[in-house]
Amino acid sequence: MDMSRVRVHNLTISLDGYGAGEPQTTELPFGHGAHIMDWFKATRSFHNMIGDPEGGETGIDDDFASRWGEGIGVEIMGRGKYAPGSGPWPDEWRGWWGEEPPFHTPCVVLTHHPREQLEMAGGTTFYFSDASPADALTHARQLAPGTDVRLGGGMTTVGAFLEAGLVDYMHLAIAPVLLGRGSRLWSDGLEGLESQFDEVRVTSSPSGTTHIEFECA
Amino acid sequence: MDMSRVRVHNLTISLDGYGAGEPQTTELPFGHGAHIMDWFKATRSFHNMIGDPEGGETGIDDDFASRWGEGIGVEIMGRGKYAPGSGPWPDEWRGWWGEEPPFHTPCVVLTHHPREQLEMAGGTTFYFSDASPADALTHARQLAPGTDVRLGGGMTTVGAFLEAGLVDYMHLAIAPVLLGRGSRLWSDGLEGLESQFDEVRVTSSPSGTTHIEFECA
Numbered sequence: 001m002d003m004s005r006v007r008v009h010n011l012t013i014s015l016d017g018y019g020a021g022e023p024q025t026t027e028l029p030f031g032h033g034a035h036i037m038d039w040f041k042a043t044r045s046f047h048n049m050i051g052d053p054e055g056g057e058t059g060i061d062d063d064f065a066s067r068w069g070e071g072i073g074v075e076i077m078g079r080g081k082y083a084p085g086s087g088p089w090p091d092e093w094r095g096w097w098g099e100e101p102p103f104h105t106p107c108v109v110l111t112h113h114p115r116e117q118l119e120m121a122g123g124t125t126f127y128f129s130d131a132s133p134a135d136a137l138t139h140a141r142q143l144a145p146g147t148d149v150r151l152g153g154g155m156t157t158v159g160a161f162l163e164a165g166l167v168d169y170m171h172l173a174i175a176p177v178l179l180g181r182g183s184r185l186w187s188d189g190l191e192g193l194e195s196q197f198d199e200v201r202v203t204s205s206p207s208g209t210t211h212i213e214f215e216c217a
Numbered sequence: 218m219d220m221s222r223v224r225v226h227n228l229t230i231s232l233d234g235y236g237a238g239e240p241q242t243t244e245l246p247f248g249h250g251a252h253i254m255d256w257f258k259a260t261r262s263f264h265n266m267i268g269d270p271e272g273g274e275t276g277i278d279d280d281f282a283s284r285w286g287e288g289i290g291v292e293i294m295g296r297g298k299y300a301p302g303s304g305p306w307p308d309e310w311r312g313w314w315g316e317e318p319p320f321h322t323p324c325v326v327l328t329h330h331p332r333e334q335l336e337m338a339g340g341t342t343f344y345f346s347d348a349s350p351a352d353a354l355t356h357a358r359q360l361a362p363g364t365d366v367r368l369g370g371g372m373t374t375v376g377a378f379l380e381a382g383l384v385d386y387m388h389l390a391i392a393p394v395l396l397g398r399g400s401r402l403w404s405d406g407l408e409g410l411e412s413q414f415d416e417v418r419v420t421s422s423p424s425g426t427t428h429i430e431f432e433c434a
Contacts, residue, residue: 016403180408186233191397
């Protein structure tokens, strides 16, 4: 019996359902939509992550942000989270996060252009895989047996795992803004998604963010 | 100086932005999406409206639902709220609400097929108009000078007034469900909508509903 859960944390979309703006570039990974992450950047947990342990605020938003790493031993992310653009890799690209990425675990990057694994400082190793969601999950669990798997985004990747019924917990944050364009989380294939889960909890925070949790028992 | 405000109340959408499902029929005005209104149907205010003054629940949801009528002297609604389908009118159609509709004010129905006004019991009179949002507003204010104008929906009508910058207050309720298809509120033309308003407030309720208020000072 496999008790390892697949969890999504801090996935943030606008009111109109966009999780990133456009165009996505090396300088602006969220395109015109960077402000949807303002709630997260204001938290103590984010400031910890960037080496400023006294900075940022505690409270409801931070309570959610802080759960990102608990019990997680591996992450699965889409190509769009790891690098801008699509198609063959620019050889020199090592991720958005510099030489010591904040993951500190193996990370499986889903891509139609697999390449050699890339070991970074601080315990993060990127593995590149052309697998289906189910097979990527098997791979991730082999890399970190007995731990939970974080599904890190972006929108297309989370949508594919949701459509396949492979998500056990999803924390979604909705920023009270309209982006109008970009990458959408919700596809027609997700009609009735809430019924996949045993509980749906909704919590608003003083920043105007709505935190929605979908959870399987 | 005109202090009459244009207000939207209880406009309800799913997480993926649909305000009604499909297909819309005379029996099912919300198509497959009727459950997005469950939060509203559980309120004391709704029960009052249907002649059951002791029924329903008070609380956060009811606090929002109860503000529907305060200071309102006239409503503007789209064809889609008044009747199913499109094109020329079925002659016998007198609205979804029976002989005594719950509005008790003049109502301007936007349609490409204007026809004679229709006086109902209890103070509701339907006026049918092919006007632009701005002209419909002038007409509504002539029908009920000095009062606020309620913009009653559906999605296309509210979207058109938002795009024209004519809304002073909008209470939007988001139900924690995915409809996957139907009429969407958000269009690309609404990018940055939040900046039209001076304040955006977000309140979650025990029913899992997120109430978002957009308000001009």
